[in-house]
Amino acid sequence: MSDKIRFDADSYLSRRAANEAKLATAGVYAPDMEHDxxxxxxxxxxxxxxxxxxxxxxxxxxxxxxxxxxxxxxxxxxxxxxxxxxxxxxxxxxxxxxxxxxxxxxxxxxxxxxxxxxxxxxxxxxxxxxxxxxxxxxxxxxxxxxxxxxxxxxxxxxxxxxxxxxxxxxxxxxxxxxxxxxxxxxxxxxxxxxxxxxxxxxxxxxxxxxxxxxxxxxxxxxxxxxxxxxxxxxxxxxxxxxxxxxxxxxxxxxxxxxxxxxxxxxxxxxxxxxxxxxxxxxxxxxxxxxxxxxxxxxxxxxxxxxxxxxxxxxxxxxxxxxxxxxxxxxxxxxxxxxxxxxxxxxxxxxxxxxxxxxxxxxxxxxxxxxxxxxxxxxxxxxxxxxxxxxxxxxxxxxxxxxxxxxxxxxxxxxxxxxxxxxxxxxxxxxxxxxxxxxxxxxxxxxxKRDWGQWTSRAQQMNALLAQNGGKAPARMDTLDTRRRQLMAGWTMEDLELILHPMAETGKEAVGSMGDDTPLAVLSNRYRGLHHFFRQNFSQVTNPPIDS
CATH class of the missing domain: 3.60.20.10 (Aminohydrolase, N-terminal nucleophile (Ntn) domain)
Incomplete structure (x- = not known):
């Protein structure tokens, strides 16, 4: 009698289907979220x-x-x-x-x-x-x-x-x-x-x-x-x-x-x-x-x-x-x-x-x-x-x-x-x-084409606001500015690490993908609506650079 274990295809297929269903039910696998x-x-x-x-x-x-x-x-x-x-x-x-x-x-x-x-x-x-x-x-x-x-x-x-x-x-x-x-x-x-x-x-x-x-x-x-x-x-x-x-x-x-x-x-x-x-x-x-x-x-x-x-x-x-x-x-x-x-x-x-x-x-x-x-x-x-x-x-x-x-x-x-x-x-x-x-x-x-002519026909929101007599930018003193920042849930981290570099360079700040802040839903402070959302990414291969 051979010592080689016989592969049971039917058993493998049934186990695979069961595992996929189990993982899907647990919320850790979905076919439409596959990456490679x-x-x-x-x-x-x-x-x-x-x-x-x-x-x-x-x-x-x-x-x-x-x-x-x-x-x-x-x-x-x-x-x-x-x-x-x-x-x-x-x-x-x-x-x-x-x-x-x-x-x-x-x-x-x-x-x-x-x-x-x-x-x-x-x-x-x-x-x-x-x-x-x-x-x-x-x-x-x-x-x-x-x-x-x-x-x-x-x-x-x-x-x-x-x-x-x-x-x-x-x-x-x-x-x-x-x-x-x-x-x-x-x-x-x-x-x-x-x-x-x-x-x-x-x-x-x-x-x-x-x-x-x-x-x-x-x-x-x-x-x-x-x-x-x-x-x-x-x-x-x-x-x-x-x-x-x-x-x-x-x-x-x-x-x-x-x-x-x-x-x-x-x-x-x-x-x-x-x-x-x-x-x-x-x-x-x-x-x-x-x-x-x-x-x-x-x-x-x-x-x-x-x-x-x-x-x-x-x-x-x-x-x-x-x-x-x-x-x-x-x-x-x-x-x-x-x-x-x-x-x-x-x-x-x-x-x-x-x-x-x-x-x-x-x-x-x-x-x-x-x-x-x-x-x-x-x-x-x-x-x-x-x-x-x-x-x-x-x-x-x-x-x-x-x-x-x-x-x-x-x-x-x-x-x-x-x-x-x-x-x-x-x-x-x-x-x-x-x-x-x-x-x-x-x-x-x-x-190949006059792309500028096509895009010039698009309506620009800033131009529309100017045509309709948009209000002048609001001017606030320091105390009023602080109050509004607190109302919006801004923190010193937002001001120093995000807004300050943007004001200096006119570009979004560059930083690592690490985020050790508490989940917004668990925070005991007010968090803006956008804090409740995160971009999906494939954790296995990103962000390491494939060289």
């Missing part, structure tokens, strides 16, 4: 031409940052890893032939789908819903392909929660423009997600549905990605870009669908303003409109699905803004802006003033790598607490990521190296085959 800290980056061909070297370098980089991911006690289950690349057309043409179909010359599209593995009835129902929505918009389905996987590369816990992984291959009209095709597939995917949710099926997820790119990801370690997905070793897998991600869950329950990259971006860090961002996004939905979507805009709501993690919520809004006609650098500038004084008269200040009027900042710490609309970018939020470094080689490879040396490149091949600073980004326009620095990107965006 990871390794992230991209590899791209500077000239925009697909090569196998890009894919190989991305796999090497992903496997090099294995230490940025967590490992379960079984030694094989990870928090998640994945890679986002272009669709290898030649590879899928062969598999289309195996379904008994010939390539009809249309635009090839592929959906990477996670299906319920243990409930065959739900599995088939999901396939039917996917097919119905694709056929409803006039596309032709070639068939389904079961993605070959090696389950021996997985840990027991990852295997116990493993979905059925399949690809649906279909054809779109050849005359359909690339942007329009992607926008249409975005709407189709949202329809599918809503229909499946209405059927109360939970173990369904579409990793990607696109005519451009495909995502291979799962709940495994970085070094297992090619072992689990042997497709990636096929030399026909060529791409002009590859985004990779190794996940480290900090206060999260790892799942297959939360592995990254997501459909647009891969994210390292956490969005500490997520509750406010999601609430504002719900408010924006009432006035959301676009001539590119027309009446279909209602089918995109809610933009952020209930229970989304901070990274998946960020990705959902990135995706919407991109399909709404904005370039990826513009979306990054709007959603994850730099710390810029918008009161200035420069074109860049006017650009940021416009961005501030459209979307509230999503504050990290955050480092992202993203692909959409033939752009691939890497960037940081304005806090700059997550690393992003890059090198450019003499044969046209651009390698960006959380660390240097992820891809072994001889020194004589490196023509440029650098780091991305707080609020900065770099990008490659794959259609034009051009690489842009942060300054070049911002200059191009600032010069």
């Amino acid at each position: 800290a990871c390794g992230v980056g991209f590899v791209a061909a500077r000239d925009g031409k697909p090569t196998r070297a890009v894919v190989d370098a991305a796999i090497e980089a992903l496997q090099a940052i294995w230490h940025r991911g967590a490992v379960d006690a079984d030694g094989m289950t990870g928090d998640g890893a994945g890679i986002h690349i272009e669709i290898p057309r030649d590879f899928f043409i062969e598999h289309i032939a195996r379904t008994g179909h010939d390539d009809d010359g249309g635009r090839l599209a592929v959906g990477m789908v996670f299906l319920p593995r243990t409930d065959l009835a739900e599995q088939e129902r999901c396939r039917c819903i996917v097919e119905q929505e694709i056929l409803a918009v006039g596309h032709s389905i070639y068939g389904w392909r079961q993605v070959p996987v090696d389950v021996h590369a997985l840990g027991d816990k990852a295997n116990a929660t493993r979905p059925e992984i399949e690809q649906i291959m279909f054809s779109m009209p050849a005359g359909l423009g690339e942007e329009e095709a992607e926008r249409q597939l975005y709407v189709v995917r949202r329809r599918i997600e809503k229909a499946v949710t209405a059927e109360l099926i939970s173990d369904f997820y579409i990793c990607s549905m696109s005519s451009r790119s495909i995502i291979y990801k799962g709940m495994f370690l970085a070094e297992q990605v090619t072992a689990f997905f042997p497709d990636l070793l096929d030399t026909r897998f060529i791409s002009s870009f590859a985004i990779y991600h190794q996940r480290y869950s900090t206060n999260t329950m790892p799942t297959w669908k939360l592995a990254q990259p997501f459909r647009v971006l891969a994210h390292n860090g956490e969005i500490n303003t997520i509750r406010g961002n999601q609430n504002w996004m719900t408010c924006h939905e009432d006035r959301m409109a676009s001539p590119l979507f027309g009446d279909m805009v209602e089918e995109l709501k809610p933009v952020v699905a209930k229970g989304s993690s901070d990274s998946s919520a960020l990705d959902a809004v990135f995706e919407l803004m991109g399909h709404g006609g904005r370039s990826l650098p513009m979306v990054k500038t709007m959603m994850i802006p730099a710390a810029v004084d918008v009161s200035g008269d420069s074109e860049l200040a006017k650009l940021y003033a416009y961005c501030n009027s459209v979307m509230e900042p999503w504050d990290g710490p955050a480092a992202i790598a993203a692909y959409a609309n033939n752009w691939v970018i890497a960037g940081l939020d304005r806090n700059g607490l997550r690393p992003m470094r890059y090198v450019v080689t003499n044969d046209g490879l651009v390698i960006a990521g959380s660390e240097t040396g992820m891809v072994v490149v001889p020194e004589d091949r490196i023509v440029e190296r650098g780091r991305i600073g707080p609020g900065q980004m770099m990008g490659i326009d794959l259609a034009r085959g051009e690489m842009f620095s942060n300054d070049a990107l911002k200059a191009e965006l600032a010069g």
